[in-house]
Amino acid sequence: MVRIDRVLSGLPSDIVTTDQDIISGYTTDFRRQYHGSTFALLRPRTTEEVQQIVRACAAHRVGLVPQGGNTSYCTGATPSNNGDELVLSLERMTTPREIDAANLSVTVDAGMILSELQELAASADLMLPLVLGSQQSCRIGGNLSTNAGGVNVVRYGVARDLVLGLEVVLPDGSLYSELSPLRKNNAGYDVKQLFLGAEGTLGVITGVSLKLARKPRQIVTAFVAIRDISGLTSIFNQTQVETGEAILSFEYISGSSLQLILRTNSNLRHPLENSSEHYLLLEVATASPTLNLEDTVSAMLARFFENNLIIDATIAASESQRAELWYLRENIPEAEVLNGGSLKHDIAVRVSRLPAFIESATAIVKREADDAILSVYGHVGDGNVHFNVVPPPSSKKTGFKERFEREISPKIYDLAFKMGGTFSAEYGIGRVKLDLLRQYGATGKIELMRVLKEALDPLLIMNPGKVVPRR
């Protein structure tokens, strides 16, 4: 406490909040699984103020937890419950720095909310291809620190792939600044990569230059009932070929996830006449004003029918129909919460193995917990499936989840591992997946991560206890 007082006494008073009523909104993770505590919340307005905070924390060896929108799923943005760390929110650092439409790039403060950044790009008739269900509250610094995925990865890559330049306050308070939005820059190591996906353990991202893309002139959105999960890869590959790789999103929704969301709201309707156990929401887009994309997609779906790959399909006829289809996909996490919350398994395997993974993991759950409700959905064009499990309505939710996590989740992770996959496709490690990293991490990786962590942050003040397992 004395050390925290010393840190705070050297900071401008208007960036420090000690009111616990305000602070309580920053000390619990999004899923309300972990409740931390802190004596003070720090909300700097400039990079210089971030430097001042980090220098003071380093001088007095006080841990610092960077926070963006606090929407991440691995409790990475939540302080420990000892009250010995400070929370640094980027929420006041939201200023656009530069938009260069001819260079297809934008440079902003790292606290900008993702949807506001998308609007900024749209104002220049361009688009930021990073699109997530949490975009109304997550912040670009958090997106980069988690190397977020989202629904456009199949076309534009993960958050990391969109970064041209970065500005980071390092754990001793010094600045790494390489914000110029160059497409090519081989002047030395590409050190910015270190901070992308580091979950705030190596420094505080304060500014970023990002790639933008041409805004699509045509978008075709289709909701498709597929006959059998084994046809998934074939549909994906054929869609790539037939649309000339114009796929923007290729999202899977299981029949049980669709039922879950339809039950939450009586105004929602099933988009198709025929139901199935497996659906796809696919979107293709082009910036070309001349190509007839809708005809291409209609002809492709007709061929899928002829080849017995799908049993029903609809193409959104208007922007509002498109929004209705996306609502079904984007609100599955919320439907899970309304049904008692879910156990999340954020799995990725190679796309060619995804149908086999879904079939085998489903068989494990049917065998070991027949009454569990499966909510399986995700960005299958990237090989990423959220293999989530909702407790049955009659069960004691906490007891069910604890037993499942202890006895059945390891079998799902083992399966993914044996299929060459990962236990953390897009949500990161935070505090909750440290044991999984120990168990399934790549050979030599934890040792290498420790070398980097200790080199950059020898006092171990940056987001202590997250991502890098303790010795």
Ligand SMILES: Cc1cc2nc3c(=O)[nH]c(=O)nc-3n(C[C@H](O)[C@H](O)[C@H](O)COP(=O)(O)OP(=O)(O)OC[C@H]3O[C@@H](n4cnc5c(N)ncnc54)[C@H](O)[C@@H]3O)c2cc1C
């Ligand atoms: C409904 C819903 C849908 C979602 N969909 C997706 C999805 O499709 N794909 C996906 O990948 N994720 C998804 N997420 C998870 C989450 O939104 C992402 O992980 C997002 O990128 C987190 O951003 P944030 O600003 O909320 O970060 P936070 O939760 O605030 O922080 C995340 C981590 O980054 C660190 N951090 C934050 N800001 C900085 C900074 N400026 N410098 C250094 N470290 C920092 C924190 O310490 C923490 O470790 C979803 C979440 C919800 C609730």
